[in-house]
Amino acid sequence: MVEYGPRYKRWIVDLILLIGLLASIFPFYWMIVMATNTTSDIYRLPPKLIFGSYLLTNVAHVLQNISFWSNFLNTAFVACTVTVLQLFFCSLAGFTFAKFDFPLKNPLFVLLLGTMMLPSAGSLVALFVIMADLGWIGTFLPLIVPSMVTAFGIFWMRQYALGAIPNELIEAGRVDGMGHLRLYWHVAVPALRPALGYLGILSFITAWNDYLWPLIVLINPKLYTLQVALAQLNGVYSTDYSMVMAGTLMATIPLIIIFFLGARQFIANLSAGAVKA
Amino acid sequence: MRSATETIVVPKRKVERRAVPPRSKLRQYLPFYLSIAPYYVVFLAFGIIPIVFSIYLAFQRWDGIGRMQFVGLSNFVLALTDPVFGKAVLNTFLIWIMSTIPMLFLALILAFFLDQRQRSKFAYQVCYFLPNITSVVAITLIFNSLFGPQYGLINLTLTALHLPAVQWLTGSWAMKWAISIMVIWRWTGYNALVYMAGLQSIPVEVYEAGRIDGASTIDIFFRITLPLLRPVILFTVISSTIGGLSLFTEPQVLLGNNGGVGNEGLTMSLYQYWQAFASYHFGYGAAVSWIIFFIILAFTLLNWKIIQRGQN
Numbered sequence: 001m002v003e004y005g006p007r008y009k010r011w012i013v014d015l016i017l018l019i020g021l022l023a024s025i026f027p028f029y030w031m032i033v034m035a036t037n038t039t040s041d042i043y044r045l046p047p048k049l050i051f052g053s054y055l056l057t058n059v060a061h062v063l064q065n066i067s068f069w070s071n072f073l074n075t076a077f078v079a080c081t082v083t084v085l086q087l088f089f090c091s092l093a094g095f096t097f098a099k100f101d102f103p104l105k106n107p108l109f110v111l112l113l114g115t116m117m118l119p120s121a122g123s124l125v126a127l128f129v130i131m132a133d134l135g136w137i138g139t140f141l142p143l144i145v146p147s148m149v150t151a152f153g154i155f156w157m158r159q160y161a162l163g164a165i166p167n168e169l170i171e172a173g174r175v176d177g178m179g180h181l182r183l184y185w186h187v188a189v190p191a192l193r194p195a196l197g198y199l200g201i202l203s204f205i206t207a208w209n210d211y212l213w214p215l216i217v218l219i220n221p222k223l224y225t226l227q228v229a230l231a232q233l234n235g236v237y238s239t240d241y242s243m244v245m246a247g248t249l250m251a252t253i254p255l256i257i258i259f260f261l262g263a264r265q266f267i268a269n270l271s272a273g274a275v276k277a
Numbered sequence: 278m279r280s281a282t283e284t285i286v287v288p289k290r291k292v293e294r295r296a297v298p299p300r301s302k303l304r305q306y307l308p309f310y311l312s313i314a315p316y317y318v319v320f321l322a323f324g325i326i327p328i329v330f331s332i333y334l335a336f337q338r339w340d341g342i343g344r345m346q347f348v349g350l351s352n353f354v355l356a357l358t359d360p361v362f363g364k365a366v367l368n369t370f371l372i373w374i375m376s377t378i379p380m381l382f383l384a385l386i387l388a389f390f391l392d393q394r395q396r397s398k399f400a401y402q403v404c405y406f407l408p409n410i411t412s413v414v415a416i417t418l419i420f421n422s423l424f425g426p427q428y429g430l431i432n433l434t435l436t437a438l439h440l441p442a443v444q445w446l447t448g449s450w451a452m453k454w455a456i457s458i459m460v461i462w463r464w465t466g467y468n469a470l471v472y473m474a475g476l477q478s479i480p481v482e483v484y485e486a487g488r489i490d491g492a493s494t495i496d497i498f499f500r501i502t503l504p505l506l507r508p509v510i511l512f513t514v515i516s517s518t519i520g521g522l523s524l525f526t527e528p529q530v531l532l533g534n535n536g537g538v539g540n541e542g543l544t545m546s547l548y549q550y551w552q553a554f555a556s557y558h559f560g561y562g563a564a565v566s567w568i569i570f571f572i573i574l575a576f577t578l579l580n581w582k583i584i585q586r587g588q589n
Contacts, residue, residue, distance in 0.1 A: 009494075011389045020387045021404045024466055027419045028407070030430065034422060043428035055428055089315045103306065108313065125553045125562040126331035127323060129341075146323040149316045180308035207460040209412035211526050216554055227414045231530050234418055241422045248415045259410050260403070265403050270470060 031252075034245035042241060058246035062110065063236060068159075068250065070222065071229040076254075078140050078225060079207040082147050086203045087196050089149035094157025095188040098178075099170055109158075116151040130215055142217040147207065153199050160195035198269040201262045208255050226251040284398035334563035351562035352464055364566070365548040366572065368453065372544065373521040376464075381513060383465045388472035389498060402473075405466030413463070413526040413532045418458050421446075421531055435519045446532070449541040456527050456542055464520075468513050475509030476502065511584045518580050522573045526548065 034042055037052035062068055097109055131142045165188055172181045189196070210229040218224055224232070230251055233243050259266065335352055337345040354361050387405065391398055407414065423430050424445035432442040445455040479502070487497050503510075525546040528536055532550045535541025543551075549569060553562025 014392055016390050017387065017394065017401055020383075020466075020469075024408055024460070025424070027416070027462070030423065031415075031419050040312050042422075043425070044429075044497055045433070047428065047430065047433060052393070065294075083426050093316055094311040100309050102309045105309075108317075112316065115324060123327035123331040123563075123566065124549070125559050125566060126327035126334055128554070129334070130323070130330065131328055132341075139538065146319060151316065151320075154316060155315075181314065184312075204408050206407065209410075209414075211412065211414050212550070215576075216550075227412050230414050230418065234421070238421075241425075242420055245422065248418050251414050252411055255410060255412070259407070259480055261404050263406075264399065267406060267470065268397070270406075270474075 030206075031245050031249055034242050035249045037242060038219050041241055043250075051129060054242065055246065058242045058251065060249065061240070061243040062233070062247040065243070066229045066233050066247070067245065069231070071224050072251075074140070074223055075225040075227075077210060078143050079204050081140075081144050082207040083200050083204045084151055085144070085148035086150060088202055090153030090199060091161075091188065091192055091196060092184055093149070093154045094159075094167045095161050095165070095192070097154065097158045098161035099165060099167070099188075112151050112154060112187070116155065124213075124216070131217060135139075136155045137217055138219045138223065140223065142206070143210070143214060147203075150203075153203070156199055157192065157195055161192060164191045194265060195269075197262055197265055201258060201266055205255060210269055295413060331563045333564065334560050336564075337560040337568055339560045340557045342557075345560070348560070352561045353568065355561065356565050356568055360547075361543070362548055364585065365536070365543045365545050367545045368536070368542065369522055369524065369539075372460070372524060373452050373518070375453060376460035377514075377517045377521055379457075380461045380465050381468055381510075383461070384468035384513070385472055387465070387469040388459055389477055389502065391469065392473055392476040399472075402470060407471055408463045411463075414530055415458075416463055417527050418529040420455070420462075424455050424531075447538045449539060452532065452537055452542040455531065456524070459527050459531075460521065460524070464517070468517075468535070471513055472506065475506050477504050502507050507584070511581070514580050514584060515577060518577050519573060522569075522576065545572070550563055565580040574580075 014052050033049060033051060035058055036055040038054050038057075041048045041052060041054075086248070097105065109132060127142075127146075128137075131137055134141075136142050136145075169187050169191075173187050178186065209227060210225070214225045214228050215231070218228060221232075230244075230247055233247050237243060334345075336347060338348045338533045339345040391401055394401070409461070424432075426432065426442070426444060426446060429445070431445070435442055443451045443454075444449050477544060483501055483505070484497060487501050492500065525544050528542040528544050528547050529550070531537075532542040534547070534555045536547055536551075545565075546569065549562055549565045552558045552565060
């Protein structure tokens with residue numbers, strides 16, 4: 001760490017950091033201002049810059065125009081399912097790669113790392129056609145099945161498992177006659193909990209925010225996730241900004257709560273992941 | 278009696294295990310292969326097969342319903358000679374430059390200053406990261422209102438300062454800036470946090486040695502911090518290249534499937550979506566996705582080479 005300079009320099013540092021912070025926060029503040037006022041209060045001279053009392057009216061308009069709760073449940077269902085499956089499959093594979101030896105283990109792991117480099121958007125059209133042939137278009141399966149286990153998740157779990165699970169514990173479990181799954185459940189899962197927390201938040205956020213792929217495969221409006229429904233809401237009622245912002249607020253809040261719950265751990269892991277990579 | 282039979286049975290099992298190694302080996306390894314198998318199955322089905330199929334598809338004319346018709350290279354020729362696709366490629370690179378350079382520069386400054394702060398950094402880290410976890414659709418809708426032509430907050434502020442208002446949603450350069458501003462806002466904090474992790478891995482002694490030699494803060498930043506951060510900078514440049522060249526949601530939600538007035542906000546990925554999924558030219562869309570893939574690959578490798586060369 002660099003030593004602090006004279007007192008005025010400290011002020012400059014704090015000022016710049018504060019400007020960065022305000023720039024990051026302001027659009028959220030503005031979203032709430034718009035969601036709690038009427039559109040005509042915002043779009044006038046001078047505009048209203050503080051919170052108003054029209055939130056419930058705007059929310060009621062959102063509920064009239066899109067089936068918000070069913071979109072919300074769709075999103076929550078997809079995000080939770082993807083997260084649970086990803087945590088299970090990635091940690092089981094990561095634990096196995098980290099702690100056991102078997103023929104072809106290293107080539108298989110190198111192959112896995114190689115697949116991380118492949119951009120996924122390249123074959124979107126073909127993936128869509130395959131989903132259509134499987135009869136999965138208009139269901140949640142295209143959102144769930146391809147994301148239920150990821151190369152990054154396995155890599156992340158393996159890196160963590162290498163240091164977090166003592167070999168003696170596995171030996172002791174084996175002496176007790178534990179099979180692979182029981183070892184995983186009783187020895188690996190408790191030790192991997194912090195890494196599971198990070199991967200869980202990451203996969204939940206990714207699934208919650210996904211837009212392009214759900215837009216393509218969810219043909220039935222009943223199945224729309226929040227992001228798709230929001231974009232549609234904006235397309236149809238783009239002049240009622242307050243209503244659109246109320247919808248945006250309702251779609252964003254659950255995610256921000258989840259982020260705040262795990263923020264300390266999330267940021268620590270993010271930094272660790274970036275430096276290792 | 279029970280304990281006696283048990284003591285007899287256990288050693289017997291051990292002997293059996295040693296006697297038939299091949300069979301027990303398979304039994305020993307099978308759980309491991311089953312544990313790692315799901316990824317390879319998913320990757321084969323939804324990674325490899327689509328890639329192979331999209332090579333085939335790129336040589337067909339197909340609207341998704343009727344019969345496929347082999348058309349040779351004509352999809353590729355059509356894409357490479359379509360001025361709208363050319364415009365999309367140009368737009369993508371312009372927006373990439375207009376967003377990535379300010380973004381990484383600002384991130385580096387924020388990280389450098391945040392690293393110097395000795396009191397708690399956590400609140401700053403959380404707030405800087407907040408834009409990154411918010412959905413791009415939500416961000417675009419919020420900025421859509423900020424960019425409003427008459428009563429948008431940005432133009433109101435500009436007018437109040439006696440500056441000319443900007444046509445964010447219709448002006449050919451302003452549209453690109455509008456998209457770039459959203460990208461900058463979403464990714465600066467993330468990159469700052471990544472840089473900060475890199476800064477924290479630089480040992481204190483290196484700085485102290487610099488101080489003793491009489492280096493100023495600016496000297497330290499350019500002569501010590503930047504060179505030592507090179508691997509982390511490489512990481513951020515590569516990920517911003519891949520992300521920036523696949524930009525889709527911002528222009529689609531802000532400006533529509535065709536990238537707005539005069540296609541000035543059309544990106545490569547949006548062009549592909551527009552052609553394949555909004556116009557049902559599936560074969561053509563597959564060909565376009567291959568062209569995009571090679572553009573991104575070539576440009577990523579080029580970036581890699583440039584930064585690696587700078588190291589020597």
